[in-house]
Amino acid sequence: xxxxxxxxxxxxxxxxxxxxxxxxxxxxxxxxxxxxxxxxxxxxxxxxxxxxxxxxxxxxxxxxxxxxxxxxxxxxxxxxxxxxxxxxxxxxxxxxxxxxxxxxxxxxxxxxxxxxxxxxxxxxxxxxxxxxxxxxxxxxxxxxxxxxxxxxxxxxxxxxxxxxxxxxxxxxxxxxxxxxxxxxxxxxxxxxxxxxxxxxxxxxxxxxxxxxxxxxxxxxxxxxxxxxxxxxxxxxxxxxxxxxxxxxxxxxxxxxxxxxxxxxxxxxxxxxxxxxxxxxxxxxxxxxxxxxxxxxxxxxxxxxxxxxxxxxxxxxxxxxxxxxxxxxxxxxxxxxxxxx
Amino acid sequence: xxxxxxxxxxxxxxxxxxxxxxxxxxxxxxxxxxxxxxxxxxxxxxxxxxxxxxxxxxxxxxxxxxxxxxxxxxxxxxxxxxxxxxxxxxxxxxxxxxxxxxxxxxxxxxxxxxxxxxxxxxxxxxxxxxxxxxxxxxxxxxxxxxxxxxxxxxxxxxxxxxxxxxxxxxxxxxxxxxxxxxxxxxxxxxxxxxxxxxxxxxxxxxxxxxxxxxxxxxxxxxxxxxxxxxxxxxxxxxxxxxxxxxxxxxxxxxxxxxxxxxxxxxxxxxxxxxxxxxxxxxxxxxxxxxx
Numbered sequence: 048x049x050x051x052x053x054x055x056x057x058x059x060x061x062x063x064x065x066x067x068x069x070x071x072x073x074x075x076x077x078x079x080x081x082x083x084x085x086x087x088x089x090x091x092x093x094x095x096x097x098x099x100x101x102x103x104x105x106x107x108x109x110x111x112x113x114x115x116x117x118x119x120x121x122x123x124x125x126x127x128x129x130x131x132x133x134x135x136x137x138x139x140x141x142x143x144x145x146x147x148x149x150x151x152x153x154x155x156x157x158x159x160x161x162x163x164x165x166x167x168x169x170x171x172x173x174x175x176x177x178x179x180x181x182x183x184x185x186x187x188x189x190x191x192x193x194x195x196x197x198x199x200x201x202x203x204x205x206x207x208x209x210x211x212x213x214x215x216x217x218x219x220x221x222x223x224x225x226x227x228x229x230x231x232x233x234x235x236x237x238x239x240x241x242x243x244x245x246x247x248x249x250x251x252x253x254x255x256x257x258x259x260x261x262x263x264x265x266x267x268x269x270x271x272x273x274x275x276x277x278x279x280x281x282x283x284x285x286x287x288x289x290x291x292x293x294x295x296x297x298x299x300x301x302x303x304x305x306x307x308x309x310x311x312x313x314x315x316x317x318x319x320x321x322x323x324x325x326x327x328x329x330x331x332x333x334x335x336x337x338x339x340x341x342x343x344x345x346x347x348x349x350x351x352x353x354x355x356x357x358x359x360x361x362x363x364x365x366x367x368x369x370x371x372x373x374x375x376x377x378x379x380x381x382x383x384x385x386x387x
Numbered sequence: 388x389x390x391x392x393x394x395x396x397x398x399x400x401x402x403x404x405x406x407x408x409x410x411x412x413x414x415x416x417x418x419x420x421x422x423x424x425x426x427x428x429x430x431x432x433x434x435x436x437x438x439x440x441x442x443x444x445x446x447x448x449x450x451x452x453x454x455x456x457x458x459x460x461x462x463x464x465x466x467x468x469x470x471x472x473x474x475x476x477x478x479x480x481x482x483x484x485x486x487x488x489x490x491x492x493x494x495x496x497x498x499x500x501x502x503x504x505x506x507x508x509x510x511x512x513x514x515x516x517x518x519x520x521x522x523x524x525x526x527x528x529x530x531x532x533x534x535x536x537x538x539x540x541x542x543x544x545x546x547x548x549x550x551x552x553x554x555x556x557x558x559x560x561x562x563x564x565x566x567x568x569x570x571x572x573x574x575x576x577x578x579x580x581x582x583x584x585x586x587x588x589x590x591x592x593x594x595x596x597x598x599x600x601x602x603x604x605x606x607x608x609x610x611x612x613x614x615x616x617x618x619x620x621x622x623x624x625x626x627x628x629x630x631x632x633x634x635x636x637x638x639x640x641x642x643x644x645x646x647x648x649x650x651x652x653x654x655x656x657x658x659x660x661x662x663x664x665x666x667x668x669x670x671x672x673x674x675x676x677x678x
Contacts, residue, residue, distance in 0.1 A: 059519075066520035074536055189660040191612050193619050193632075194653040197639050201650070205643035321525025325616055329639065339528075340620055343535030355532050359524045366523075 144228025
């Protein structure tokens with residue numbers, strides 16, 4: 048069953064991935080401005096520009112260029128950045144782990160804050176605690192991540208300086224030897240608790256700033272889903288039997304409400320990848336964002352296409368993981384397959 | 388079946404019961420007030436702002452980087468320009484962007500959703516797979532990539548945001564249409580030989596209108612949020628045009644001493660998105676009460 052879900056999801060994702068690659072490839076090639084001219088600068092001769100265009104197949108017809116691109120992609124080759132003159136995959140491999148570390152920690156914060164806030168709001172629905180919970184969730188939803196970034200930086204970085212405001216580590220702290228690229232894990236693998244604490248210290252503000260928007264969505268959905276479940280007869284029955292409130296919340300109301308919430312949790316988790324760009328800029332986080340914005344401003348074709356494809360792939364993978372989790376958790380889906 | 392135009396019918400739908408529900412919730416009223424105040428400020432910015440001449444590149448050089456006081460309520464920036472004036476003009480720009488984006492993205496998405504949902508078959512499959520492709524990339528990343536190939540101007544910014552906004556309407560209208568197509572009134576219209584255009588636009592569309600209007604209200608806020616995110620990254624409107632996102636980015640360079648440069652534009656973004664959200668939630672409640 049789980050394999051069937053996985054197979055159908057992989058098939059759909061492959062179609063979407065091909066579509067994205069065609070879309071982004073077409074957009075990159077159709078837009079005005081000669082990337083070879085921009086890469087070489089205004090002083091380059093016409094011959095130099097022509098040579099670079101020929102080298103990168105920029106003069107070939109579009110379908111042929113796309114075919115060359117797909118052929119290279121099948122070898123894991125995303126092309127070469129016109130600027131750093133390194134393979135795009137090398138560039139991305141260097142910057143992606145910092146972004147992923149931020150997104151993963153942020154996703155945990157989002158779930159650990161959003162689910163309880165929504166559940167508490169639903170349990171005390173209509174009361175003062177509910178109003179506060181809803182307001183917190185609404186403020187999360189309505190505020191862009193970069194606004195949270197500068198507000199947190201101003202309050203907890205400058206006025207009450209308990210957190211650092213830039214980077215992943217103090218200058219004095221040596222970078223742990225790279226295993227995963229996640230400083231939190233690498234420092235533990237290297238057995239350096241000091242580095243671990245320093246990395247965590249640097250990670251908290253950006254991760255919270257990034258998490259608050261998704262936290263708001265998760266809290267709102269958990270609340271509305273749980274309120275719906277509270278109206279169901281089996282919850283009334285549990286109340287009539289005099290079960291303790293905690294047991295009703297945790298066993299009867301939260302679990303069924305969690306399944307639709309999980310889907311949103313996954314979507315919000317994936318959306319963190321996009322918003323990470325904003326937070327990275329605020330906190331000088333050396334992730335994919337600075338690279339992404341740089342290559343965009345320089346019309347670095349292969350690098351833009353590569354960055355977007357990697358992010359889209361990560362986004363799709365997260366969606367597949369969520370679908371599989373929902374399938375595993377939801378007894379209705381899990382059991383219905385047995386009857387097939 | 389009601390034969391009047393969808394929008395006219397929508398306003399008739401908003402009966403006294405719906406309005407009563409709306410005004411019974413103080414948060415919805417707060418949202419309405421915020422939205423009205425921002426609308427009035429934006430429309431009459433030239434008259435209502437204290438220093439309309441500060442919209443350009445230069446301000447008052449005798450009052451550069453002044454903290455908030457009686458003359459400059461929100462302080463001035465490094466060019467001596469009144470921050471309050473520039474925020475109001477930033478609102479004006481943001482609302483224009485949201486209006487343009489939604490007035491293109493909504494009809495496109497609605498038509499795609501209606502056609503895919505009603506026709507079914509391969510039309511449905513093709514249109515919705517294309518929609519999925521757009522929905523499969525984080526919106527900000529797609530808009531950034533499109534901006535990357537264009538010059539960062541107001542026009543292109545709106546284009547990039549529109550390109551990633553219509554699929555959400557296609558999804559929404561598709562889901563409603565799929566449900567409505569099973570209803571008796573659609574079958575009745577088909578039986579009497581009504582054209583596809585008639586069924587889709589005069590029979591099904593009016594029933595999608597409450598969801599569409601609610602989503603559009605919420606989306607004014609979210610389009611502003613997206614536009615300010617783009618310009619915060621330097622991929623949106625360029626200076627000296629007053630834009631809330633680039634004001635935050637510019638002000639962040641002077642934290643913490645000149646905190647007002649960042650805090651007021653940041654709060655301004657929060658307030659406008661919050662206002663449209665409260666209003667949208669209120670409308671949804673009102674439509675649901677109407678039933």
